[in-house]
Amino acid sequence: MKITNLIEKNQFSLHQEEFALDVLTGLSSHPKSISAKYFYDDIGSELFQKISQHQDYYPTQTEFAIFQKNCAIIPDIINESEIDIIELGAGDGHKSKLIIDGFLDKGCKVNFYPIDISEKAMQLLGENLTVNENLNIHGVVADYFTGLAHLKKISNNKKLVLFLGSNIGNFNKAQSRDFLKKLWFSLNTSDHVLIGYDLKKDTHVLNKAYNDTDGLTEAFNLNLLNRINKEFGGNFDTSKFQHYGFYNPTLEAMESYLISLEDQHIYISALEKNFHFEKFEPMHLECSHKFSPSDIAYLASHTGFFVEQHFSDDKNYFIDALWQVQKESP
Numbered sequence: 616m617k618i619t620n621l622i623e624k625n626q627f628s629l630h631q632e633e634f635a636l637d638v639l640t641g642l643s644s645h646p647k648s649i650s651a652k653y654f655y656d657d658i659g660s661e662l663f664q665k666i667s668q669h670q671d672y673y674p675t676q677t678e679f680a681i682f683q684k685n686c687a688i689i690p691d692i693i694n695e696s697e698i699d700i701i702e703l704g705a706g707d708g709h710k711s712k713l714i715i716d717g718f719l720d721k722g723c724k725v726n727f728y729p730i731d732i733s734e735k736a737m738q739l740l741g742e743n744l745t746v747n748e749n750l751n752i753h754g755v756v757a758d759y760f761t762g763l764a765h766l767k768k769i770s771n772n773k774k775l776v777l778f779l780g781s782n783i784g785n786f787n788k789a790q791s792r793d794f795l796k797k798l799w800f801s802l803n804t805s806d807h808v809l810i811g812y813d814l815k816k817d818t819h820v821l822n823k824a825y826n827d828t829d830g831l832t833e834a835f836n837l838n839l840l841n842r843i844n845k846e847f848g849g850n851f852d853t854s855k856f857q858h859y860g861f862y863n864p865t866l867e868a869m870e871s872y873l874i875s876l877e878d879q880h881i882y883i884s885a886l887e888k889n890f891h892f893e894k895f896e897p898m899h900l901e902c903s904h905k906f907s908p909s910d911i912a913y914l915a916s917h918t919g920f921f922v923e924q925h926f927s928d929d930k931n932y933f934i935d936a937l938w939q940v941q942k943e944s945p
Contacts, residue, residue: 616741618734621757621765630732635847635885642881642890642898649839651785651871651901656842660736662835664707667780671827673820674781674813677933679710685926686717689937692923693807695773697724701766702777703759705731708743710779714809719749726751726772730762763801774806779935781813784868784904791904795918804942808920812934815905818862820932825860825869825903833858836873836900848884855879859897871901911936 622630634653641648655663667675698718702711711727718725727750731737737754744752755762766774776798786794798808825832836858840851856873863870875892882889892898908925911934915922920938927934 616738616744616752616754618737618741618754618756619765620734621755621761622732631846638843638847638883639886639888642883646897646899647890647892648899653842654835654839654901655733655736656838657733657735659835659838659842660705660731660733661739662831662838664739666827666831666835667706669827669829669831672824673932674811674824675710677928677930678779678811678935679713681926681928681933681935682710682713682717685935686713687720688924688926689714689775689809690718690721690723692937693773693775695723697726697772699726699728699766699770699772699774700777701763701774702727702729702779704778704780704782705729705733705736705740705754706779708740711777712744714775714777715744715750719747722749724749724751726753726770728753728755728762728766730755730757730759732756732758760797760801763798767801767803774802776802776806776808778808779811781811781903781933783810784813784906785901787868787902787904788910791914792918795914795920799919799940802940804940806940807923808936808938808940810936810938812906812911812936813903814932814934815867815907816930816932818864821862821869821905822860825871826858830858832860832871836871839900840873843883847886850882852879856898863902866902866904867906868902868904870899871903872897872899874898906934908934 637650666672715725729740734756783791837853840853843849844851855876857876859872859874875896878894879892880889915938921941923937923939925934925936
């Protein structure tokens with residue numbers, strides 16, 4: 616598997632600077648918060664793969680079943696003899712493999728480009744994909760839109776962009792629109808996207824998924840504190856914080872917090888600053904927004920996409936939306 620790293624040393628420094636500034640701002644705010652986008656260092660990526668395979672975490676199993684049922688339909692809709700399949704975020708490959716195999720089984724040549732900021736995640740993905748003479752795999756280490764811009768320059772093939780899982784739910788509704796508009800701008804007319812949307816459902820199902828019985832989600836969230844310790848010289852003691860996740864029906868989102876279990880001061884040497892946590896003070900980490908079918912249709916119509924087909928499961932837990940990019944000619 617070939618890997619192109621587009622993150623230069625100075626870019627890495629800028630990412631670290633942004634991370635440090637966000638930590639400073641978030642821990643100085645009331646209530647305290649740190650963005651979920653910083654979950655995914657190498658350890659965080661590995662933990663999330665374990666979460667996604669856990670029996671309590673329905674989105675992965677549900678989406679896999681959707682692709683098992685429909686992987687032969689998607690190539691017929693797109694109807695290309697060669698295609699670039701681009702995955703935003705390198706998963707473990709078992710879902711994207713179903714989609715790739717669907718195209719290969721139809722005799723289509725596939726160029727698969729996973730884009731991720733973690734080179735280790737890219738390497739793990741490469742280990743899980745089967746070699747095929749009609750399959751070319753080329754990992755791109757970059758943020759999503761830098762990677763997409765690079766691929767737009769080097770290939771004129773029609774593209775299918777995968778944004779799977781419930782990743783779109785990490786944005787609120789306004790941010791989702793902005794992300795999709797940016798994605799639309801990054802592609803050419805008649806390109807396609809396949810996006811996973813986690814639907815609103817029984818709150819007991821949601822709460823169980825985000826509070827798994829083996830504590831993987833808690834470990835995933837606490838790893839963010841370990842990352843701050845490692846990269847910025849913090850002295851967080853993860854045993855003094857507790858994961859708390861619940862569904863907020865007003866926000867239509869699962870919320871994740873870390874709760875301080877005692878009155879404590881945290882020093883971060885890179886910031887040269889102490890931060891005080893009161894006993895039971897919450898620190899907000901994440902909102903995972905859920906959608907209705909009408910929400911999804913609205914997003915498509917307001918961001919420049921044509922709905923080809925929405926694939927769902929028997930329980931109506933999840934939708935994978937196949938949309939086509941539509942742009943006007945002069």
